[in-house]
Amino acid sequence: MNVYLLGYTGSMQRRGVSNTSLAITAKGQTLLVDLSGSPIQALKEADIHLATITGVLLTHTHIDHIYALPSLLHQFWLGGRTEPLALIGNGPTVAFAKKLVDLFELERKKGFFSLVWHEIEEGVLTIGQLSLRLFPVIHGVPTLGLSVQHDDRHLVYLSDTVYTETWPSFLQGADILIHEVGGLSKEEEALIKKGHSSARQAARCALDLKAKRLILVHLPEDPKEDELLLKEAQALFASSELPQLNVPY
Ligand SMILES: [Zn+2]
Numbered sequence: 069m070n071v072y073l074l075g076y077t078g079s080m081q082r083r084g085v086s087n088t089s090l091a092i093t094a095k096g097q098t099l100l101v102d103l104s105g106s107p108i109q110a111l112k113e114a115d116i117h118l119a120t121i122t123g124v125l126l127t128h129t130h131i132d133h134i135y136a137l138p139s140l141l142h143q144f145w146l147g148g149r150t151e152p153l154a155l156i157g158n159g160p161t162v163a164f165a166k167k168l169v170d171l172f173e174l175e176r177k178k179g180f181f182s183l184v185w186h187e188i189e190e191g192v193l194t195i196g197q198l199s200l201r202l203f204p205v206i207h208g209v210p211t212l213g214l215s216v217q218h219d220d221r222h223l224v225y226l227s228d229t230v231y232t233e234t235w236p237s238f239l240q241g242a243d244i245l246i247h248e249v250g251g252l253s254k255e256e257e258a259l260i261k262k263g264h265s266s267a268r269q270a271a272r273c274a275l276d277l278k279a280k281r282l283i284l285v286h287l288p289e290d291p292k293e294d295e296l297l298l299k300e301a302q303a304l305f306a307s308s309e310l311p312q313l314n315v316p317y
Protein backbone atom coordinates (compact mmCIF):
# COMPACT_ATOMS: atom_id res chain seq x y z
CA MET A 69 0.00 0.00 0.00
CA ASN A 70 1.22 3.47 -0.90
CA VAL A 71 -0.25 6.87 -0.31
CA TYR A 72 0.27 9.90 -2.54
CA LEU A 73 -0.49 13.51 -1.72
CA LEU A 74 -2.26 15.15 -4.66
CA GLY A 75 -2.35 18.48 -2.81
CA TYR A 76 -1.49 19.66 0.69
CA THR A 77 -2.69 23.21 1.30
CA GLY A 78 -5.51 24.35 3.56
CA SER A 79 -8.34 26.39 2.04
CA MET A 80 -5.98 28.75 0.18
CA GLN A 81 -4.02 27.13 -2.63
CA ARG A 82 -0.38 27.86 -3.43
CA ARG A 83 1.44 28.20 -6.68
CA GLY A 84 1.64 24.62 -7.98
CA VAL A 85 -0.06 23.12 -4.91
CA SER A 86 -3.74 22.50 -4.42
CA ASN A 87 -5.91 21.74 -1.37
CA THR A 88 -5.18 18.60 0.64
CA SER A 89 -6.23 15.36 -1.04
CA LEU A 90 -4.83 11.83 -1.10
CA ALA A 91 -4.65 8.77 -3.32
CA ILE A 92 -4.16 5.40 -1.61
CA THR A 93 -3.00 2.62 -3.90
CA ALA A 94 -2.95 -1.11 -3.15
CA LYS A 95 -2.90 -4.13 -5.46
CA GLY A 96 -3.83 -2.20 -8.59
CA GLN A 97 -6.64 -0.38 -6.83
CA THR A 98 -6.82 3.31 -5.88
CA LEU A 99 -8.96 5.06 -3.31
CA LEU A 100 -9.14 8.85 -3.45
CA VAL A 101 -9.60 10.80 -0.22
CA ASP A 102 -11.16 14.25 -0.64
CA LEU A 103 -11.42 15.98 -4.00
CA SER A 104 -10.01 19.39 -4.68
CA GLY A 105 -7.87 21.19 -7.24
CA SER A 106 -7.83 19.33 -10.54
CA PRO A 107 -7.90 15.69 -9.45
CA ILE A 108 -7.53 14.16 -12.92
CA GLN A 109 -4.52 16.36 -13.65
CA ALA A 110 -3.03 15.52 -10.24
CA LEU A 111 -3.52 11.78 -10.79
CA LYS A 112 -1.77 12.03 -14.14
CA GLU A 113 1.11 13.92 -12.49
CA ALA A 114 1.39 11.09 -9.95
CA ASP A 115 1.20 8.44 -12.74
CA ILE A 116 -1.88 6.83 -11.23
CA HIS A 117 -4.09 5.21 -13.86
CA LEU A 118 -7.68 6.40 -13.78
CA ALA A 119 -8.98 2.87 -14.37
CA THR A 120 -7.57 1.78 -10.99
CA ILE A 121 -9.83 4.15 -9.03
CA THR A 122 -12.56 2.21 -7.28
CA GLY A 123 -13.76 4.70 -4.71
CA VAL A 124 -13.73 8.19 -3.27
CA LEU A 125 -13.93 9.02 0.43
CA LEU A 126 -15.15 12.55 1.18
CA THR A 127 -14.27 13.46 4.77
CA HIS A 128 -16.63 16.42 5.14
CA THR A 129 -18.60 19.11 3.32
CA HIS A 130 -16.10 21.98 3.47
CA ILE A 131 -15.45 23.33 0.02
CA ASP A 132 -11.70 22.62 -0.06
CA HIS A 133 -12.42 18.90 0.46
CA ILE A 134 -15.29 18.27 -1.91
CA TYR A 135 -15.66 20.83 -4.68
CA ALA A 136 -13.89 18.89 -7.44
CA LEU A 137 -16.29 15.93 -7.30
CA PRO A 138 -18.40 16.93 -10.34
CA SER A 139 -15.31 17.51 -12.47
CA LEU A 140 -13.83 14.12 -11.54
CA LEU A 141 -17.07 12.30 -12.38
CA HIS A 142 -17.49 14.25 -15.61
CA GLN A 143 -13.98 13.41 -16.77
CA PHE A 144 -14.42 9.73 -15.85
CA TRP A 145 -17.51 9.71 -18.06
CA LEU A 146 -15.74 11.53 -20.92
CA GLY A 147 -12.94 8.97 -20.60
CA GLY A 148 -15.43 6.16 -21.17
CA ARG A 149 -15.62 4.76 -17.65
CA THR A 150 -18.16 1.97 -17.26
CA GLU A 151 -17.10 0.52 -13.88
CA PRO A 152 -19.20 1.57 -10.87
CA LEU A 153 -17.59 4.02 -8.45
CA ALA A 154 -17.98 3.88 -4.66
CA LEU A 155 -18.66 7.24 -3.01
CA ILE A 156 -18.17 7.21 0.75
CA GLY A 157 -18.98 9.76 3.44
CA ASN A 158 -20.97 10.44 6.58
CA GLY A 159 -24.67 11.30 6.26
CA PRO A 160 -24.37 15.08 5.76
CA THR A 161 -21.46 14.68 3.34
CA VAL A 162 -23.22 12.08 1.19
CA ALA A 163 -26.34 14.30 1.08
CA PHE A 164 -24.20 17.28 0.03
CA ALA A 165 -22.27 15.27 -2.59
CA LYS A 166 -25.53 13.99 -4.09
CA LYS A 167 -26.67 17.61 -4.48
CA LEU A 168 -23.46 18.41 -6.37
CA VAL A 169 -23.99 15.43 -8.68
CA ASP A 170 -27.63 16.44 -9.26
CA LEU A 171 -26.76 20.07 -9.88
CA PHE A 172 -24.71 19.10 -12.93
CA GLU A 173 -27.26 16.42 -13.95
CA LEU A 174 -24.35 14.01 -14.32
CA GLU A 175 -26.41 10.85 -13.96
CA ARG A 176 -28.61 11.93 -16.88
CA LYS A 177 -25.65 11.73 -19.26
CA LYS A 178 -25.84 8.91 -21.77
CA GLY A 179 -24.15 5.77 -20.49
CA PHE A 180 -23.09 7.36 -17.19
CA PHE A 181 -21.47 4.74 -14.92
CA SER A 182 -23.19 3.87 -11.65
CA LEU A 183 -22.41 5.62 -8.40
CA VAL A 184 -22.55 3.35 -5.35
CA TRP A 185 -23.11 5.48 -2.26
CA HIS A 186 -21.87 4.36 1.16
CA GLU A 187 -23.15 6.41 4.10
CA ILE A 188 -21.23 5.66 7.28
CA GLU A 189 -20.74 7.57 10.54
CA GLU A 190 -18.19 5.14 11.94
CA GLY A 191 -17.09 1.54 11.50
CA VAL A 192 -15.39 -0.62 8.88
CA LEU A 193 -16.11 -0.47 5.18
CA THR A 194 -14.43 -2.74 2.64
CA ILE A 195 -13.86 -1.37 -0.84
CA GLY A 196 -12.14 -3.99 -3.01
CA GLN A 197 -8.89 -4.92 -1.28
CA LEU A 198 -8.99 -2.06 1.21
CA SER A 199 -10.67 -2.15 4.60
CA LEU A 200 -11.35 1.40 5.70
CA ARG A 201 -11.86 2.16 9.35
CA LEU A 202 -13.79 5.38 9.70
CA PHE A 203 -14.44 7.41 12.82
CA PRO A 204 -15.65 10.92 13.67
CA VAL A 205 -13.15 13.68 14.42
CA ILE A 206 -13.83 17.09 15.99
CA HIS A 207 -14.39 19.86 13.43
CA GLY A 208 -16.96 22.55 12.65
CA VAL A 209 -19.09 20.09 10.64
CA PRO A 210 -19.37 16.28 10.96
CA THR A 211 -16.03 14.96 9.69
CA LEU A 212 -14.49 11.51 9.24
CA GLY A 213 -10.97 10.35 10.07
CA LEU A 214 -9.50 7.33 8.31
CA SER A 215 -7.36 4.38 9.32
CA VAL A 216 -6.27 1.77 6.74
CA GLN A 217 -4.06 -1.27 7.32
CA HIS A 218 -2.80 -3.24 4.34
CA ASP A 219 0.40 -5.16 3.49
CA ASP A 220 1.67 -4.65 7.06
CA ARG A 221 1.39 -0.89 6.67
CA HIS A 222 -0.89 1.30 8.70
CA LEU A 223 -1.96 4.72 7.50
CA VAL A 224 -3.94 7.22 9.57
CA TYR A 225 -5.38 10.38 8.04
CA LEU A 226 -6.72 13.10 10.29
CA SER A 227 -8.17 15.68 7.96
CA ASP A 228 -9.50 18.83 9.58
CA THR A 229 -9.60 18.23 13.32
CA VAL A 230 -9.17 19.68 16.76
CA TYR A 231 -6.61 17.92 18.99
CA THR A 232 -7.98 15.49 21.53
CA GLU A 233 -6.35 13.06 23.94
CA THR A 234 -8.99 10.43 23.29
CA TRP A 235 -8.33 8.92 19.88
CA PRO A 236 -9.69 5.43 19.15
CA SER A 237 -7.21 2.71 20.20
CA PHE A 238 -7.06 1.22 16.66
CA LEU A 239 -5.06 4.28 15.54
CA GLN A 240 -2.13 3.20 17.69
CA GLY A 241 1.16 2.41 15.98
CA ALA A 242 0.43 4.07 12.62
CA ASP A 243 3.37 3.83 10.21
CA ILE A 244 2.29 7.09 8.63
CA LEU A 245 0.15 9.74 10.26
CA ILE A 246 -1.03 12.43 7.86
CA HIS A 247 -2.28 15.25 10.03
CA GLU A 248 -3.62 18.71 9.32
CA VAL A 249 -1.81 21.78 10.66
CA GLY A 250 -3.37 25.23 10.66
CA GLY A 251 -0.59 27.20 12.36
CA LEU A 252 1.74 27.48 15.34
CA SER A 253 1.01 26.84 19.02
CA LYS A 254 0.73 30.60 19.70
CA GLU A 255 -2.38 30.55 17.47
CA GLU A 256 -3.99 27.56 19.18
CA GLU A 257 -6.92 29.41 20.68
CA ALA A 258 -8.02 30.72 17.29
CA LEU A 259 -7.27 27.41 15.60
CA ILE A 260 -9.46 25.43 18.01
CA LYS A 261 -12.35 27.82 17.34
CA LYS A 262 -11.97 27.09 13.62
CA GLY A 263 -11.75 23.34 14.24
CA HIS A 264 -8.04 22.97 13.52
CA SER A 265 -4.75 21.93 15.15
CA SER A 266 -1.36 23.56 15.61
CA ALA A 267 1.94 21.94 14.61
CA ARG A 268 2.57 21.23 18.29
CA GLN A 269 -0.77 19.46 18.59
CA ALA A 270 -0.17 17.38 15.44
CA ALA A 271 3.16 16.28 16.94
CA ARG A 272 1.43 15.60 20.27
CA CYS A 273 -1.03 13.39 18.40
CA ALA A 274 1.83 11.49 16.68
CA LEU A 275 3.35 10.86 20.12
CA ASP A 276 0.00 9.79 21.61
CA LEU A 277 -0.54 7.32 18.75
CA LYS A 278 3.09 6.10 18.79
CA ALA A 279 3.20 6.84 15.07
CA LYS A 280 6.41 6.25 13.13
CA ARG A 281 6.20 9.22 10.73
CA LEU A 282 4.16 12.41 10.78
CA ILE A 283 3.40 14.21 7.52
CA LEU A 284 2.05 17.73 7.99
CA VAL A 285 -0.68 18.78 5.55
CA HIS A 286 -3.44 21.40 5.11
CA LEU A 287 -0.69 24.01 5.33
CA PRO A 288 -1.29 27.79 5.34
CA GLU A 289 -1.09 29.85 2.15
CA ASP A 290 2.40 31.24 2.72
CA PRO A 291 5.17 28.64 2.14
CA LYS A 292 7.49 30.76 4.31
CA GLU A 293 5.62 29.37 7.34
CA ASP A 294 6.54 25.76 6.51
CA GLU A 295 9.91 25.69 8.23
CA LEU A 296 8.48 27.19 11.44
CA LEU A 297 5.68 24.63 11.48
CA LEU A 298 8.15 21.82 10.88
CA LYS A 299 10.47 23.08 13.60
CA GLU A 300 7.66 23.24 16.11
CA ALA A 301 6.48 19.72 15.25
CA GLN A 302 9.99 18.27 15.27
CA ALA A 303 10.71 19.76 18.70
CA LEU A 304 8.16 17.25 20.07
CA PHE A 305 8.20 14.52 17.45
CA ALA A 306 11.47 14.17 15.53
CA SER A 307 10.03 12.17 12.61
CA SER A 308 7.85 15.05 11.44
CA GLU A 309 8.06 15.97 7.76
CA LEU A 310 6.79 18.56 5.34
CA PRO A 311 4.67 17.07 2.56
CA GLN A 312 5.83 16.19 -0.94
CA LEU A 313 3.57 15.92 -3.96
CA ASN A 314 3.34 12.80 -6.11
CA VAL A 315 5.84 10.63 -4.26
CA PRO A 316 4.71 7.29 -2.82
CA TYR A 317 4.67 7.24 0.97
ZN1 LIG B 1 -9.98 21.93 5.07
Ligand SMILES: [Zn+2]
Nearest residue numbers: 128130207228
Ligand atom coordinates in the same frame (compact mmCIF):
# COMPACT_ATOMS: atom_id res chain seq x y z
ZN1 LIG C 1 -12.85 21.61 7.12
